[in-house]
Amino acid sequence: MSKLVNMNLKLFLNELASSSPAPGGGSTAALAGALGAALSSMVCNLTIDKQGYEAVQHDIHEMRTQSEQLRKQLTELIDKDTEAFNEVMKALKMPKETDEQKEKRRTAMQTAFKHAADVPLTTARTCVQLMDIARVVAEKGNKNSISDAAVSALMAQAGVQAAILNVRINLGSIKDTTYTQHISTEIQTLLQTAMEKTSDILGIVEQSL
């Protein structure tokens, strides 16, 4: 299959809706984050060199650099999530006749499930980072585009929530309890942080609307 990010929106939506389980919620989470990052960048671009925003130029330039970096990462995670899912499917289809084959398959599956949990975990972490940018953009960016700063945060929030569900789905198949306990704790923290940050940003926007 060609890279998802090279598909047009219509085709990507068709692919998502199809009976193939990937792309699914994990790639969608990464796309939601990438959309959020693009919106923070847009507000920066609409603030740079604009009259009345002289005092924030340095900060906004810095925010644009950061949001473009996160957009790049989140865009890559769209395909990475589907690739990780396909690796799980590949491991599942490995032969399991002999004891040796069974052991090899078991190891491959555990590795694949861990990777399939790690990818949306990275998506969730990256979306939380994006919220710090969206906050500065909401506070200091062009007031005509303040709703776009809020939508940036909302997309990042949906990205975190969706990504975490995809982490949890995979945790259920991982036997390494040290790993699963560690990740479980991190996703709880990420989710709570994301909710607080989003609510904070929406509060800032509410004052300006």
Add this chain to the structure above:
Amino acid sequence: MSKLVNMNLKLFLNELASSSPAPGGGSTAALAGALGAALSSMVCNLTIDKQGYEAVQHDIHEMRTQSEQLRKQLTELIDKDTEAFNEVMKALKMPKETDEQKEKRRTAMQTAFKHAADVPLTTARTCVQLMDIARVVAEKGNKNSISDAAVSALMAQAGVQAAILNVRINLGSIKDTTYTQHISTEIQTLLQTAMEKTSDILGIVEQSL
């Protein structure tokens, strides 16, 4: 500009991040909804003709028809939102030398702002409709894809919240208070309904995870 839905994901994200104010949060809201609809359709497709799901085939077929209909509408709203914004920009640039020109411009702007509020309002309404489908899909669909039903609801929720912000931004420029009061009441109801429905769906999914 060519249609947004014919752009590949990378190019659409570039266009969104650019210094052009459209596409912005409104088109993103519609895309979030379309992604949500596609995921509900995917879970239906992964449930149809599957062993163990014989009893729900009729309902799931019905849900797929409905989610595909909503996906079509939400996909169209991606471009409609940007077109509506461009109409506002066009009206703003109309000549305003003579009294007649001023009056003509004023009328065109009011029409354009109402349309620019109506489009995201339709997005919000459609995303709320999608939640009723996501709920049935979460309850009756393939349990292996239950996280995708949840992500469907999360994308619909982000779509509602983002669309409503875009309605509100435009309401501020509309002089017809009968219209603005009517819409303000509706968006409050839509937002509350969306939050309740999403929380309900996430609760169902939580029991199965």
